[in-house]
Amino acid sequence: MFDLLFENIERKIEITEEDKAFCKTLFIPKKLRKKQYLLQAGDIAEYVAFVNKGLLRSYSVDEKGEEHIIQFAPEDWWITDMNSFLTCEEAIYNIDALEDTEILLLDKPSQDKLFEHIPKFERYFRILIQASFVAMHKRLLSTITNTAEEKYMRMLKTYPDLVQRVPQHMIASFLGIKPETISRIRKKQASNS
Amino acid sequence: MFDLLFENIERKIEITEEDKAFCKTLFIPKKLRKKQYLLQAGDIAEYVAFVNKGLLRSYSVDEKGEEHIIQFAPEDWWITDMNSFLTCEEAIYNIDALEDTEILLLDKPSQDKLFEHIPKFERYFRILIQASFVAMHKRLLSTITNTAEEKYMRMLKTYPDLVQRVPQHMIASFLGIKPETISRIRKKQASNS
DNA sequence: GCTTTTTCTTGATGCAGGTCAATGTCTCGA
DNA sequence: TCGAGACATTGACCTGCATCAAGAAAAAGC
Numbered sequence: 001m002f003d004l005l006f007e008n009i010e011r012k013i014e015i016t017e018e019d020k021a022f023c024k025t026l027f028i029p030k031k032l033r034k035k036q037y038l039l040q041a042g043d044i045a046e047y048v049a050f051v052n053k054g055l056l057r058s059y060s061v062d063e064k065g066e067e068h069i070i071q072f073a074p075e076d077w078w079i080t081d082m083n084s085f086l087t088c089e090e091a092i093y094n095i096d097a098l099e100d101t102e103i104l105l106l107d108k109p110s111q112d113k114l115f116e117h118i119p120k121f122e123r124y125f126r127i128l129i130q131a132s133f134v135a136m137h138k139r140l141l142s143t144i145t146n147t148a149e150e151k152y153m154r155m156l157k158t159y160p161d162l163v164q165r166v167p168q169h170m171i172a173s174f175l176g177i178k179p180e181t182i183s184r185i186r187k188k189q190a191s192n193s
Numbered sequence: 194m195f196d197l198l199f200e201n202i203e204r205k206i207e208i209t210e211e212d213k214a215f216c217k218t219l220f221i222p223k224k225l226r227k228k229q230y231l232l233q234a235g236d237i238a239e240y241v242a243f244v245n246k247g248l249l250r251s252y253s254v255d256e257k258g259e260e261h262i263i264q265f266a267p268e269d270w271w272i273t274d275m276n277s278f279l280t281c282e283e284a285i286y287n288i289d290a291l292e293d294t295e296i297l298l299l300d301k302p303s304q305d306k307l308f309e310h311i312p313k314f315e316r317y318f319r320i321l322i323q324a325s326f327v328a329m330h331k332r333l334l335s336t337i338t339n340t341a342e343e344k345y346m347r348m349l350k351t352y353p354d355l356v357q358r359v360p361q362h363m364i365a366s367f368l369g370i371k372p373e374t375i376s377r378i379r380k381k382q383a384s385n386s
Numbered sequence: 387g388c389t390t391t392t393t394c395t396t397g398a399t400g401c402a403g404g405t406c407a408a409t410g411t412c413t414c415g416a
Numbered sequence: 417t418c419g420a421g422a423c424a425t426t427g428a429c430c431t432g433c434a435t436c437a438a439g440a441a442a443a444a445g446c
Contacts, residue, residue: 360422360424362422373424376426379425
């Protein structure tokens with residue numbers, strides 16, 4: 001259950017067996033069925049979740065009822081509504097399972113305990129967030145500068161596995177384009193080779 | 194010189210006079226003239242910069258020679274090419290001064306020293322990055338979901354001071370739209386009131 | 387296995403915003 | 417103080433992508 005998490009942590013900081021034992025007391029394992037919510041907009045995000053198996057997504061719904069996918073979280077990724085988790089304001093994102101999923105949950109009090117007992121974890125989470133920060137900058141730049149086709153090709157290159165695993169209309173939603181457009185891009189690409 | 198920085202820090206963590214004294218040994222004050230580069234794409238980002246006075250911007254230049262502004266950094270903000278600073282890879286962003294500017298520079302070795310001597314600073318930088326992370330998510334969502342007009346109105350609301358301070362074509366570049374479009378939005382807005 | 391739902395494709399049409407070009411205004415350095 | 421570059425505005429035109437609509441194909445549920 002914890003193997004993947006510890007591997008992930010040990011890629012960034014060194015931890016002892018005692019540290020691991022302590023971790024095991026803090027994280028809450030949970031299973032989600034496909035389509036089940038982990039968080040709904042309007043609630044408070046009580047947890048950050050580490051995905052052990054399966055696939056989650058976070059998305060917001062605009063006034064017109066359109067879904068916009070913010071993040072996919074397959075195995076080995078973290079996900080939450082960061083703002084809500086940090087500030088206890090109402091979440092603006094929904095998080096739900098795209099497949100049957102196993103996660104490990106860490107709530108705020110437990111995270112604080114973790115930082116207090118093993119200060120190295122401050123570093124771990126700082127490194128995690130720095131990495132997403134850099135990735136987000138690149139995504140933002142691509143969103144601003146590229147055409148629909150360039151965005152889709154970049155997606156194929158950056159997350160080839162996800163493109164296989166997720167319905168196309170969700171890829172479209174993630175990229176901020178329409179499913180029909182992806183369909184046409186695919187057709188064009190097929191004819192180009 | 195250090196007042197603004199210490200205020201910024203003390204909004205997030207508590208520090209002693211000794212801590213401050215130690216900080217003063219680590220940061221390098223620097224002045225930039227308008228249009229002067231702090232960092233050029235292709236170089237390694239040696240520093241994170243805290244802006245004490247003035248205004249910087251980071252931007253990338255695409256194949257067609259178009260500039261895309263990633264971030265504005267007025268007083269009380271931090272700026273760097275995070276990826277380059279963290280990994281020592283070549284920077285993909287340029288950073289330059291839009292006004293005569295005073296900054297405080299912190300290089301990697303000094304930051305490491307800071308974390309080692311005053312571990313609370315791990316927390317400070319984690320909190321900083323978390324906040325930008327949340328802000329970036331909102332910006333990304335706006336970029337994906339909103340029309341040009343909505344993006345501009347959101348900009349007016351979120352950073353009214355910047356819109357005054359910066360040429361319109363730079364606001365356009367930041368939003369991923371064209372200066373002509375902003376011009377037309379302004380005209381329309383004026384007639385609506 | 388059959389029905390229902392979800393997903394993907396394709397065509398016809400429209401429009402937001404980009405492109406190009408001309409003109410006017412501002413500003414700042416010599 | 418004058419001239420050149422930077423900045424903003426406006427009009428005419430164009431195009432990439434969205435929208436709307438209708439089937440086809442694939443997957444999920446019973």
